[in-house]
Amino acid sequence: MKVHHPTTLDEALAAVEAGAVPLAGGTDLMVEVNFGHIRPDHVVGLRRIGELSSWEDRRIGAMVTWRTVETKGPKAYAEAARTVGSPQIRNAGTIGGNLGTASPAGDGHPFLAAVDAGVELVSRRGRRVLAWSDFFTGVKRTARQPEELITAVVLPERLPMRHAFGKVGVRNAMVIATVCAVVTRDEDGATTAAFGSVAPTPIRAPRAEEMISAEPKPTESALAEFQRLVSEEVQPITDHRSTEAYRRHAAGVLARRLLERCLR
Amino acid sequence: MTLLVTRRSGVTDGVGESPLRPDGIPKLKGEFTYAQDLTAEGMLWGATTRSPHPHARILSVDISPALAIGGVHAVLTSADVPGRPTFGLEHPDQPVLASDVVRFWGEPVAVVAAEDEDTARRAAAAVQVEYETLTPLTDPEEADRIDSVFRRMRVRRGDPKISGPVVVEGFYEVGMQDQAPLGTEAGLAVPDGHGGVDLYATSQFVHVDQEQIVASLGLRSDQVRSHPSGIGGAFGAREDVNLHIHLCLLALHTGQPVKMVYHRSESFTGHVHRHPARMWYRHHADREGRLLRVEARIILDGGAYASTTAAVLANACYFAVGPYRCDSVSVDGAGTRTNNPPCGAMRGFGAVQSCFAYETQMDRLAAALGMNPLDLRRRNALHTGDPMPTTGQLIETPLPTVEVIDSLAAIPLPDPSDDDPLPGGSGLTTEPRHVVRGVGYAVGIKNLGFSEGFDDYAQARVRMTPRGLVVETAAVEVGQGLVTVLAQIARSAFGVSTAEVRNVDTSRIDSAGSTSASRQTQVSGGATHAAATRLRDRILEHFDADDLDDEGVRSGDRIIATWDEVTATVWEETVTFRHPPTSPPDPDGQGVVHADFAVAAHRAVVDVDPELGLVRVVRVDTAQDVGKALNPESVRGQIEGGIVQGVGLAVMEELILDEGVIRNPNFTDYLLPTILDAPEVEALLVEQDGSWGPFGAKGVGEPPTISSTAAIAAAIRAATGKPINRVPVRPQDIAL
Amino acid sequence: MIITFELNGAPASARVMAPVSLLDVLRDQLGLPGSKNVCEQGECGSCSVILDDEVVCSCLVMAGDIEGSTVVTVEGLGEGLNPVQEALHRAGAVQCGFCTPGIVVTATDLFTKRPRPDDDEIKEALAGNICRCTGYGAIVRALRGLAEVER
Numbered sequence A: 001m002k003v004h005h006p007t008t009l010d011e012a013l014a015a016v017e018a019g020a021v022p023l024a025g026g027t028d029l030m031v032e033v034n035f036g037h038i039r040p041d042h043v044v045g046l047r048r049i050g051e052l053s054s055w056e057d058r059r060i061g062a063m064v065t066w067r068t069v070e071t072k073g074p075k076a077y078a079e080a081a082r083t084v085g086s087p088q089i090r091n092a093g094t095i096g097g098n099l100g101t102a103s104p105a106g107d108g109h110p111f112l113a114a115v116d117a118g119v120e121l122v123s124r125r126g127r128r129v130l131a132w133s134d135f136f137t138g139v140k141r142t143a144r145q146p147e148e149l150i151t152a153v154v155l156p157e158r159l160p161m162r163h164a165f166g167k168v169g170v171r172n173a174m175v176i177a178t179v180c181a182v183v184t185r186d187e188d189g190a191t192t193a194a195f196g197s198v199a200p201t202p203i204r205a206p207r208a209e210e211m212i213s214a215e216p217k218p219t220e221s222a223l224a225e226f227q228r229l230v231s232e233e234v235q236p237i238t239d240h241r242s243t244e245a246y247r248r249h250a251a252g253v254l255a256r257r258l259l260e261r262c263l264r
Numbered sequence B: 001m002t003l004l005v006t007r008r009s010g011v012t013d014g015v016g017e018s019p020l021r022p023d024g025i026p027k028l029k030g031e032f033t034y035a036q037d038l039t040a041e042g043m044l045w046g047a048t049t050r051s052p053h054p055h056a057r058i059l060s061v062d063i064s065p066a067l068a069i070g071g072v073h074a075v076l077t078s079a080d081v082p083g084r085p086t087f088g089l090e091h092p093d094q095p096v097l098a099s100d101v102v103r104f105w106g107e108p109v110a111v112v113a114a115e116d117e118d119t120a121r122r123a124a125a126a127v128q129v130e131y132e133t134l135t136p137l138t139d140p141e142e143a144d145r146i147d148s149v150f151r152r153m154r155v156r157r158g159d160p161k162i163s164g165p166v167v168v169e170g171f172y173e174v175g176m177q178d179q180a181p182l183g184t185e186a187g188l189a190v191p192d193g194h195g196g197v198d199l200y201a202t203s204q205f206v207h208v209d210q211e212q213i214v215a216s217l218g219l220r221s222d223q224v225r226s227h228p229s230g231i232g233g234a235f236g237a238r239e240d241v242n243l244h245i246h247l248c249l250l251a252l253h254t255g256q257p258v259k260m261v262y263h264r265s266e267s268f269t270g271h272v273h274r275h276p277a278r279m280w281y282r283h284h285a286d287r288e289g290r291l292l293r294v295e296a297r298i299i300l301d302g303g304a305y306a307s308t309t310a311a312v313l314a315n316a317c318y319f320a321v322g323p324y325r326c327d328s329v330s331v332d333g334a335g336t337r338t339n340n341p342p343c344g345a346m347r348g349f350g351a352v353q354s355c356f357a358y359e360t361q362m363d364r365l366a367a368a369l370g371m372n373p374l375d376l377r378r379r380n381a382l383h384t385g386d387p388m389p390t391t392g393q394l395i396e397t398p399l400p401t402v403e404v405i406d407s408l409a410a411i412p413l414p415d416p417s418d419d420d421p422l423p424g425g426s427g428l429t430t431e432p433r434h435v436v437r438g439v440g441y442a443v444g445i446k447n448l449g450f451s452e453g454f455d456d457y458a459q460a461r462v463r464m465t466p467r468g469l470v471v472e473t474a475a476v477e478v479g480q481g482l483v484t485v486l487a488q489i490a491r492s493a494f495g496v497s498t499a500e501v502r503n504v505d506t507s508r509i510d511s512a513g514s515t516s517a518s519r520q521t522q523v524s525g526g527a528t529h530a531a532a533t534r535l536r537d538r539i540l541e542h543f544d545a546d547d548l549d550d551e552g553v554r555s556g557d558r559i560i561a562t563w564d565e566v567t568a569t570v571w572e573e574t575v576t577f578r579h580p581p582t583s584p585p586d587p588d589g590q591g592v593v594h595a596d597f598a599v600a601a602h603r604a605v606v607d608v609d610p611e612l613g614l615v616r617v618v619r620v621d622t623a624q625d626v627g628k629a630l631n632p633e634s635v636r637g638q639i640e641g642g643i644v645q646g647v648g649l650a651v652m653e654e655l656i657l658d659e660g661v662i663r664n665p666n667f668t669d670y671l672l673p674t675i676l677d678a679p680e681v682e683a684l685l686v687e688q689d690g691s692w693g694p695f696g697a698k699g700v701g702e703p704p705t706i707s708s709t710a711a712i713a714a715a716i717r718a719a720t721g722k723p724i725n726r727v728p729v730r731p732q733d734i735a736l
Numbered sequence C: 001m002i003i004t005f006e007l008n009g010a011p012a013s014a015r016v017m018a019p020v021s022l023l024d025v026l027r028d029q030l031g032l033p034g035s036k037n038v039c040e041q042g043e044c045g046s047c048s049v050i051l052d053d054e055v056v057c058s059c060l061v062m063a064g065d066i067e068g069s070t071v072v073t074v075e076g077l078g079e080g081l082n083p084v085q086e087a088l089h090r091a092g093a094v095q096c097g098f099c100t101p102g103i104v105v106t107a108t109d110l111f112t113k114r115p116r117p118d119d120d121e122i123k124e125a126l127a128g129n130i131c132r133c134t135g136y137g138a139i140v141r142a143l144r145g146l147a148e149v150e151r
């Protein structure tokens, strides 16, 4: 068993290249270990690398915790952060770890998808920023190469004027999303709607977005149509947490309510 | 209404007060020793190989790959069980280790002991078992049809031809709830070097564990000692044997102490669950709302092995009508045998399931009659002196059904406030305009103590020492506060202020029975009360004294002997207490089958977001028949804890099965209520004289879970107009 | 590998041969069984410890990664009962007690950082600590009472 404790990104990248598994807050990784699914014997802890925890303007370091996003993130991102697990989980869990896991239910993802954020990846060979849609490739699968580290989330130069997050779950706290969503609305009416837990990756609802973006002052019937299109566009499954029918329904209702919140 | 327990003057921390728990400080400091925390010199770790199939034939078991792992000391299979190959609480039908067939997902097939936990688990995984999978029987209705049952119940009372002008019918379902005590199954077995063994393990009933261990180990009774141990909650999950025999086998086989602790996912397969239920009901009433006839058919799925299914089913059927008068009743019940996980005791023990059905029926009847639901219940309320609607047994102890309903109705109902948390919680799904409030009521009844002729007794020993009274018992403290209340009973019955409860093992005292059925305060409390009273009388007589207090025995104002002088000789009293006898039912389910009853009423207030199907339980108020509250603070703790378990069953807790396989055996997906899900609770304790428990106490542990679920379901129904004929209520049941 | 860190105010070290959790090391190696193992997946808070001034679930902390860190467990909260423990004790907030060490650690951290929390803050802080016995009523009463005293 070898655990590196680097203080610089370069040292960490060297360890990753040598096969060490990156460890951020451990809130996903250690569950896998405790349940016997993985047993890494070469690990690199990222906690001590200052530049990964920094937050400069629209570049949010991968080691920023949900606790920090909750207190200083953009509104919808902060709202999402507040629903991640419990205080203990938010104190440890990071945005980079959330992306590293790439769970379909990751609560951080809809915001990134809704604002068209990028994910910064760095290896010893270089740095690249992938659009969120290129980063997520499947259930718990990403375009990250084994020798790369996720170093930051890169927000667009300007965020839409209004944005709101919501998450449907059976419990009032500490719950995996049955559906989670972010809707954004800009001054010119441009609307985006992004969802978690309704497809293998976070997704947008382009038809619903297009339809509602064209409505400067959405009427009751336009809102209903937006809701209907969202329900149609999402691709949920039935599992032990919920049913396809409910997830479709809830995604539509949630999207409509979030849009209403943005319009107010 | 509230008559406080008469306190004995001069005694502090006696009955009627709420002294602090004696184990509180060590628990708060992390110093209390639970079964999980035990260690011994040279200790090995045990682990279990479990079936990945709900039903399969075992073709072969190859233990050599496990034995080949360094540090492994033993790998045992069914061939290594020297005595009775099976165990079971009521009927020994469950293999200690499966030999030819596995009948549920997670059934133990082999156990290993190794030098550390990790090695033990790897060795358990290395045992090669070849299976031929068989089709699992997982539908309880199918099991009923093909007569795969542990017990059928038939209750017939009164004229079956009666029917009423007002009839309501319904079908109801209850999902599989888990006790989910925070402490998982754990234990340490220590060989005594002479062929015997001492076991320190999680348990609710050490004597019945000991009997089963003795039988399967093929030892003499005196060779196995089962010790009460530190327990992290129970709620029924610890009545059955799970790792107990395995640990003793491994310890005797290796000659070394062996410890085992189940992981959470293993715990979900390692103990029994609350029976899922399917229930068909028809109520007949006259136009004034009097119940004329109740017909019910109840299927509880017992899963693969018997456990306590027979008794749980009986309870569901005996309480199928609820605390209501009715002179024409027919109930048919089946406790089915399937390849689902075994079910057994959980807080409420069958009464929870039927309560959900009969209380929904009562609401529907009230609606059909245009009556207020509480008036309908008052009109039919069962009183002391009435026959039980099902068994015909005359109710001889106080049964304040009307009083609990009236007390509950008198608790003010706060208006909605802007501060009320919204459904959806931190998910920010819901605004006040999306919320509908609903209020629902339910009343429940349950027996106290064991029934149907079971010889239900408890032994306790009370000794006076220079430092005060010592109560010895094998009754298990699972968190409910028995260690506090037995000391209170001893102080008040004897007349001094210092008393301490000590748990002793099975070799040093006779059984205290199970810490279940809400019985220990009444039964072990009864034994403690009798022993303390007798000891007091003997001491007074011996010293020709007329009183005693904290200083010594007195004659008038004068101390005639201090406690140091008195305890120069041993003064102790051992008493075995039995509650009033019960008998098995006749073929129609008639007879004096119960020793005592308790009722409780609940009023739930819920805020529902009907469009998303999200529920926030705002408050659950209750009035409960407690006989006499010996420790009001701990009664309140039982009530609040029981209600939150009722909230769990109402809106979130369910083991999801897929062809016999549990899909959510973990705390990520088996959701327990958090502090943000817990409702406000106001509890009124309704006290009455006349129960046979010490100082008139009744058991209080189970009633809070019985009708709270039904009340919450009723409130959701009131808010949404949806039928809500199944708990837990899922978002899709409301929204779609 | 050997890791060294500060545990309950004193230097400590542990030998870590596998990707085990801090919880396992505390319980099995360092003789501190106060932190409880209940779910091993961060869902119950019974294993809560204060790591570098933040409450976390020790079941999700990889022991090999705490080199140089500061850890406070329930055993490290000092002699006697602290005000949080005292309040919980008096309110009858302990039943089986299995959740209690985690609740004590979490609530102690809350009161250290925010001596007069309101009800919402109390509940929010304890949202990750499951108690199966008490229904939380006595826990809330205890901490509410303590916050009032602090006011």
Ligand SMILES: Cc1cc2nc3c(=O)[nH]c(=O)nc-3n(C[C@H](O)[C@H](O)[C@H](O)COP(=O)(O)OP(=O)(O)OC[C@H]3O[C@@H](n4cnc5c(N)ncnc54)[C@H](O)[C@@H]3O)c2cc1C
Pocket: A021, A022, A023, A024, A025, A026, A027, A028, A029, A030, A031, A046, A062, A083, A084, A085, A086, A089, A092, A093, A094, A095, A096, A097, A098, A099, A100, A101, A105, A106, A107, A108, A148, A149, A150, A151, A174, A175, A176, A177, C041, C042, C043, C060
């Ligand atoms: C009880 C509980 C509740 C939870 N609730 C939620 C919830 O409500 N919503 C939600 O979205 N999530 C939830 N999670 C999941 C988890 O907390 C989050 O996904 C969190 O953001 C993970 O971050 P971490 O720092 O702990 O990641 P880790 O566990 O440290 O890492 C996760 C994965 O990412 C990899 N990784 C980490 N950092 C990097 C990096 N910089 N570069 C490359 N790879 C990296 C790791 O190797 C690992 O595979 C919950 C988890 C628990 C235990």
Ligand code: FES
Pocket: C036, C037, C038, C039, C040, C041, C042, C043, C044, C045, C046, C047, C048, C057, C058, C059, C060
């Ligand atoms: S054991 Fe760590 S949170 Fe449950």
Ligand code: FES
Pocket: B182, B232, B233, B479, C093, C094, C095, C096, C097, C098, C099, C100, C130, C131, C132, C133, C134
């Ligand atoms: S007191 Fe038992 S879990 Fe909290």
